[in-house]
Amino acid sequence: MYMIETKNLTKKYGSFTAVNNINLHIQKGRIYGFLVPNGAGKSTTMKMLLGIAQPTAGSFHIGKKSYPGDRMEILKEIGSFIEAPAFYGSLSGEENLDILRSILGLPKQSVADVLELTGLAPYQKRAAKKYSLGMKQRLGLAGALLGMPPILILDEPTNGLDPAGIHEIRTLIRSLPQTYNCTILVSSHLLSEIELLADDIGILNRGRLLFEGTASQLKEKAHAAGFPTDSLEDTFLALIDADNKKRGGIKR
Amino acid sequence: MNFLCLIGAERKKLRRTHIFLLLLLPVVFLWIPGIIHADINFDRRGIPITPEKNFFIQGFMGMAWFMIPASLVICTILLIQTERSQRGMLKMLSLPVNMAVLNLTKFTMLLCLLAVQMVLSVGAYYLSALAASKLQHYNLLLEPLYVIRTTAQIYAGAVPVAAVFWMLAVWIRTPVLSAGIGLISIVPSVLIIQSKFFYLFPASYPFYLLMVAYGKAAKGIFHTTVKWLPLLPATILITLAALALSCLRFGASDRKG
Amino acid sequence: MIVLLEAKKLRHTGYFPAFLGGTALAAAIPPIHMSVRSDTFTAQPGDPFRILTDANWQLMTMLNLFLVICCTCMMYYTEFADNGAQKMETLPVTESRLFCAKLLLFLSCIAVMLLLETIVLALCGKYWFADYEMRLSALLKTCGFSFAAALPTVILMLLFASVCKNMWVSLGIGVLFMFTCSMFPKDSLFFSLCPFNSPYLTFAELADAETQRRFLSACAAESVLFLAVKLLMIKLRRCFS
Numbered sequence: 001m002y003m004i005e006t007k008n009l010t011k012k013y014g015s016f017t018a019v020n021n022i023n024l025h026i027q028k029g030r031i032y033g034f035l036v037p038n039g040a041g042k043s044t045t046m047k048m049l050l051g052i053a054q055p056t057a058g059s060f061h062i063g064k065k066s067y068p069g070d071r072m073e074i075l076k077e078i079g080s081f082i083e084a085p086a087f088y089g090s091l092s093g094e095e096n097l098d099i100l101r102s103i104l105g106l107p108k109q110s111v112a113d114v115l116e117l118t119g120l121a122p123y124q125k126r127a128a129k130k131y132s133l134g135m136k137q138r139l140g141l142a143g144a145l146l147g148m149p150p151i152l153i154l155d156e157p158t159n160g161l162d163p164a165g166i167h168e169i170r171t172l173i174r175s176l177p178q179t180y181n182c183t184i185l186v187s188s189h190l191l192s193e194i195e196l197l198a199d200d201i202g203i204l205n206r207g208r209l210l211f212e213g214t215a216s217q218l219k220e221k222a223h224a225a226g227f228p229t230d231s232l233e234d235t236f237l238a239l240i241d242a243d244n245k246k247r248g249g250i251k252r
Numbered sequence: 253m254n255f256l257c258l259i260g261a262e263r264k265k266l267r268r269t270h271i272f273l274l275l276l277l278p279v280v281f282l283w284i285p286g287i288i289h290a291d292i293n294f295d296r297r298g299i300p301i302t303p304e305k306n307f308f309i310q311g312f313m314g315m316a317w318f319m320i321p322a323s324l325v326i327c328t329i330l331l332i333q334t335e336r337s338q339r340g341m342l343k344m345l346s347l348p349v350n351m352a353v354l355n356l357t358k359f360t361m362l363l364c365l366l367a368v369q370m371v372l373s374v375g376a377y378y379l380s381a382l383a384a385s386k387l388q389h390y391n392l393l394l395e396p397l398y399v400i401r402t403t404a405q406i407y408a409g410a411v412p413v414a415a416v417f418w419m420l421a422v423w424i425r426t427p428v429l430s431a432g433i434g435l436i437s438i439v440p441s442v443l444i445i446q447s448k449f450f451y452l453f454p455a456s457y458p459f460y461l462l463m464v465a466y467g468k469a470a471k472g473i474f475h476t477t478v479k480w481l482p483l484l485p486a487t488i489l490i491t492l493a494a495l496a497l498s499c500l501r502f503g504a505s506d507r508k509g
Numbered sequence: 510m511i512v513l514l515e516a517k518k519l520r521h522t523g524y525f526p527a528f529l530g531g532t533a534l535a536a537a538i539p540p541i542h543m544s545v546r547s548d549t550f551t552a553q554p555g556d557p558f559r560i561l562t563d564a565n566w567q568l569m570t571m572l573n574l575f576l577v578i579c580c581t582c583m584m585y586y587t588e589f590a591d592n593g594a595q596k597m598e599t600l601p602v603t604e605s606r607l608f609c610a611k612l613l614l615f616l617s618c619i620a621v622m623l624l625l626e627t628i629v630l631a632l633c634g635k636y637w638f639a640d641y642e643m644r645l646s647a648l649l650k651t652c653g654f655s656f657a658a659a660l661p662t663v664i665l666m667l668l669f670a671s672v673c674k675n676m677w678v679s680l681g682i683g684v685l686f687m688f689t690c691s692m693f694p695k696d697s698l699f700f701s702l703c704p705f706n707s708p709y710l711t712f713a714e715l716a717d718a719e720t721q722r723r724f725l726s727a728c729a730a731e732s733v734l735f736l737a738v739k740l741l742m743i744k745l746r747r748c749f750s
Contacts, residue, residue, distance in 0.1 A: 050598070051598075051747075054747060088518050088588075089591040099518065103514070103601065104601070129591065281685055282688070282689075314688070319688065330677075428523075428582065428583055429523060432579045435684065436531070439568055440538075
């Protein structure tokens with residue numbers, strides 16, 4: 001059963017097509033890893049799923065709800081972290097989360113829980129603008145995890161974290177589907193991250209979905225096409241290169 | 253790095269900030285109502301002044317009271333924010349540049365921007381006076397020497413204002429607070445020039461000097477001579493003190509970091 | 510509840526101290542002006558409250574307008590500075606609701622500000638004018654009128670601040686509007702209806718009840734128009750984003 005399903009989802013800005021007829025199938029209770037080069041349409045896709053950007057064409061369903069009619073209901077069920085940490089600088093970490101908690105109608109305890117989960121509890125009283133990059137990243141994650149929503153959309157969640165922090169957050173994300181029956185759409189430029197995290201992989205290049213499936217399915221397809229299969233990085237780069245050449249694009 | 257090199261660098265930093273537009277727009281907005289309502293210059297309401305001088309004084313009144321201080325506030329914020337946003341100041345601190353010299357360079361830049369706006373104002377005055385003259389069938393143009401001399405006096409009066417606003421922008425990290433204080437200080441100028449202690453309030457200097465010009469053009473409105481004592485010593489003292497304080501503080505908070 | 514959340518967002522931004530400080534500054538103008546020129550004003554014939562408002566309201570309004578411009582910009586600066594606005598877009602709360610909450614909060618601060626300033630004017634009347642009788646109904650009418658006259662300006666300025674992500678653009682637009690509108694003649698009813706000009710008019714200045722009714726209707730219509738423009742912009746931005 002698909003928790004998130006898109007049908008020919010397209011986004012155009014004037015003559016530029018950022019996302020071109022993509023059909024995503026994200027299964028319930030699994031982690032879907034989005035592997036996307038810079039500027040390929042990852043953030044645009046995620047924004048469309050959140051209703052921040054209006055699709056030019058196509059549609060999508062989240063659970064049994066569809067956009068735009070059920071947008072508010074959809075947002076109640078999604079925790080998100082898009083592009084960069086978003087917060088109110090003059091407020092403390094705790095106060096920032098408390099505002100989100102009030103809007104989502106969650107109990108007061110959920111703020112303390114999520115601060116503990118993301119390791120921000122010792123710094124909860126500090127103004128968010130005084131947080132280091134890693135702490136801001138954790139605050140953004142904490143905002144997404146508030147109330148343990150059934151769907152998480154995380155855009156490069158380990159960006160700016162030290163190796164211990166990366167391991168910590170990766171372990172946390174990995175545990176969520178089992179513990180809370182979450183469905184997670186996570187993107188990263190770190191291929192090793194996706195390899196360790198994702199159950200299913202989607203590869204996007206210049207707005208088009210090149211591949212969707214499990215890591216083993218990707219290896220089979222790559223092998224059949226004559227691409228290297230020693231590591232996910234080699235496979236990914238070969239796939240992108242081939243697509244770019246096919247479309248007369250940039251050679252890596 | 254010598255002073256001229258620093259000026260060149262500061263000029264480059266202003267590229268794509270649309271500063272020229274920011275200086276031009278207020279000048280345009282200042283003179284358009286003057287052209288539309290040029291007929292009120294003929295209704296002198298018992299004040300013994302010629303329509304052409306009335307047109308000039310009324311237009312420059314808005315400039316001296318409001319536009320110059322407001323433009324200075326905008327320019328100070330722009331100049332200081334080019335360093336503070338995106339941590340440009342940190343980069344400057346890591347270069348062989350004397351902070352006090354950099355501070356004075358930026359202040360010089362501020363004075364240059366003010367000078368540009370004064371030139372634009374004179375140009376706008378002549379264009380407006382020409383347009384209004386055609387509409388009212390009366391020559392509202394004044395001789396250039398008078399206009400340039402009055403404008404130069406107002407510019408000189410604005411230098412201490414620039415120094416104080418610059419000092420506020422350097423000392424107060426929150427730009428909206430320094431902008432707010434600067435803008436609010438504009439308001440009481442009208443009252444303050446009537447008091448004996450106006451020389452203690454730099455924001456009132458340009459308006460005071462214009463009112464003296466008004467007094468010369470229309471007898472009985474205001475003084476006809478500038479009260480150089482204690483204005484001149486106060487002006488020099490305030491300017492030097494403001495510049496010294498800004499030199500002390502420039503880049504200091506990023507150095508503590 | 511959303512209004513309380515908006516108030517929470519403004520903590521440690523200096524918004525409330527700025528409002529209080531600005532109100533204190535504007536309220537200080539009448540006593541300072543009177544203490545310096547009491548002989549000039551007490552010798553004038555007519556209603557003492559009218560004399561005081563004629564002498565001080567222009568300057569007080571100018572300060573109030575600066576405060577409106579700076580505080581509306583600060584309100585939206587807190588949203589845009591660290592991407593808080595984008596976080597709000599991913600939550601189950603509409604942008605129109607957030608805008609209305611901000612507007613309600615701002616109008617509450619304006620109401621307090623105008624009430625305090627009116628009270629100070631009345632107290633100056635009581636102190637310096639022997640024959641002045643303070644009447645609550647007159648004070649409330651004056652205050653209410655000033656509030657209604659300020660409505661279009663406040664909504665328009667909040668609209669600018671919500672549209673411009675760069676605070677300096679909205680600040681510049683506000684200052685430019687304020688400056689331009691101050692150049693229009695004050696004795697024309699038409700020009701006095703322009704936002705940034707309407708707050709300068711006082712209840713006592715309008716000759717009769719009919720003119721007052723027309724003026725207030727015009728202010729109400731302007732307010733509804735600017736609000737409708739904002740709500741339309743929200744809808745259109747979502748369609749074209």
